[in-house]
Amino acid sequence: MTDSNTPPNQVKPDQEDTQTKKKSGFSRFFGRGSDNKGTDDSAEAMINAEPATVEEGLNKSRSSLFGKIGNVFKGSFSLDDDLFDELEEALITSDIGVDASLALVERLRARVKNDKIQDAAGVIAGLRTEIAEMLKPAEQPWNVMHQRPYVMLMVGVNGVGKTTTTAKIAKQFQDQGKSVMFAAADTFRAAAVDQLQEWGRRLDIPVVAQGHGADAAAVAHDALNSAIVKGTHVLMIDTAGRLHTQSDLMEQLQKVNRVLSNLDPSMPHEVMQILDAGTGQNALSQLEHFKNAVGVTSVCLTKLDGSAKGGLAISITQKHQLPIRYIGVGEGFNDLQAFEAQAFANALVPDLDNL
Numbered sequence: 001m002t003d004s005n006t007p008p009n010q011v012k013p014d015q016e017d018t019q020t021k022k023k024s025g026f027s028r029f030f031g032r033g034s035d036n037k038g039t040d041d042s043a044e045a046m047i048n049a050e051p052a053t054v055e056e057g058l059n060k061s062r063s064s065l066f067g068k069i070g071n072v073f074k075g076s077f078s079l080d081d082d083l084f085d086e087l088e089e090a091l092i093t094s095d096i097g098v099d100a101s102l103a104l105v106e107r108l109r110a111r112v113k114n115d116k117i118q119d120a121a122g123v124i125a126g127l128r129t130e131i132a133e134m135l136k137p138a139e140q141p142w143n144v145m146h147q148r149p150y151v152m153l154m155v156g157v158n159g160v161g162k163t164t165t166t167a168k169i170a171k172q173f174q175d176q177g178k179s180v181m182f183a184a185a186d187t188f189r190a191a192a193v194d195q196l197q198e199w200g201r202r203l204d205i206p207v208v209a210q211g212h213g214a215d216a217a218a219v220a221h222d223a224l225n226s227a228i229v230k231g232t233h234v235l236m237i238d239t240a241g242r243l244h245t246q247s248d249l250m251e252q253l254q255k256v257n258r259v260l261s262n263l264d265p266s267m268p269h270e271v272m273q274i275l276d277a278g279t280g281q282n283a284l285s286q287l288e289h290f291k292n293a294v295g296v297t298s299v300c301l302t303k304l305d306g307s308a309k310g311g312l313a314i315s316i317t318q319k320h321q322l323p324i325r326y327i328g329v330g331e332g333f334n335d336l337q338a339f340e341a342q343a344f345a346n347a348l349v350p351d352l353d354n355l
């Protein structure tokens with residue numbers, strides 16, 4: 001991780017190492033350590049891989065949650081305070097967070113009482129329904145066609161999946177018949193521009209770039225002008241990963257935002273924060289900081305497949321009421337799926353027979 005004194009156009013050698021290690025998942029498809037180049041075959045594999053189901057993506061989260069409490073629903077089940085206490089504890093330790101866990105158990109108690117639920121299957125079904133209800137505010141309609149170009153700023157800390165998620169969403173737009181342009185506003189990390197350009201080449205998407213060390217806001221400005229001239233439907237601006245403590249980089253992001261909104265106050269239309277589910281409750285404070293700095297308008301929760309912290313979606317919704325546009329349940333392009341509250345709740349809470 002770079003300290004806040006490092007100039008934006010310099011990358012420390014140890015930072016490059018961290019980046020290379022982090023890309024090991026990416027290189028599963030690309031067959032080597034580089035984060036930006038690979039064979040066409042491996043790119044094809046990533047683009048065309050069969051989708052994982054949401055249920056598969058939440059395997060770890062589900063077993064972590066019910067590994068702890070499965071037994072209280074089986075055998076000599078008794079509907080008492082102990083059951084709710086154990087449930088509450090398991091929810092808290094599954095990264096649903098304290099507030100959201102308390103709220104969830106409270107709602108479940110009320111449902112059990114109102115619906116006169118008496119058996120384990122009923123409690124499990126009630127839990128699933130309450131989780132779906134709590135997640136509902138995160139499932140919001142998204143109309144990217146109301147503006148042309150529709151401008152999206154992709155933000156988040158290092159390595160959460162900003163660039164690959166940008167490419168994956170772009171592919172979905174293309175499949176819907178929309179034209180896309182990329183802006184390479186991660187001018188901080190040496191290989192970042194190449195990485196985006198490589199995706200642009202593979203997906204046949206134009207990339208506006210000025211190279212390593214360039215002013216990110218100038219890149220965004222150029223790209224916007226180009227998207228206007230070309231009549232592009234969606235402009236997606238990839239940005240450098242940064243911590244909220246890297247004040248120079250946070251200011252750079254604010255400048256990108258400002259340059260866009262000076263040209264048109266409705267821009268950017270979407271500031272999408274990518275959050276790595278594996279970071280757990282830490283993701284909530286990342287969101288808080290970015291929200292304050294650049295007015296995040298939506299979230300994408302990646303790497304659920306590698307994490308047992310799927311409950312995070314509930315605390316994000318409870319605390320921030322932002323739309324969760326997508327969830328990442330694997331590395332393949334088809335593994336980035338539109339968020340659906342009920343499907344997510346179904347995947348997190350198994351049937352009694354499968355506990």
Ligand SMILES: Nc1nc2c(ncn2[C@@H]2O[C@H](COP(=O)(O)OP(=O)(O)OP(=O)(O)O)[C@@H](O)[C@H]2O)c(=O)[nH]1
Pocket residue numbers: 019022023024025026027035156157158159160161162163164165186189192239240241242302303304305306327328329330331
């Ligand atoms: N397993 C899994 N891997 C993912 C998912 N989303 C992204 N990744 C992987 O995460 C790694 C980092 O992705 P990038 O898109 O380069 O992340 P980034 O946020 O742009 O990184 P920086 O630009 O360095 O800040 C890559 O290997 C991706 O393939 C996901 O949902 N599941």
Ligand SMILES: [Mg+2]
Pocket residue numbers: 162163164186192238239241
């Ligand atoms: Mg990136």
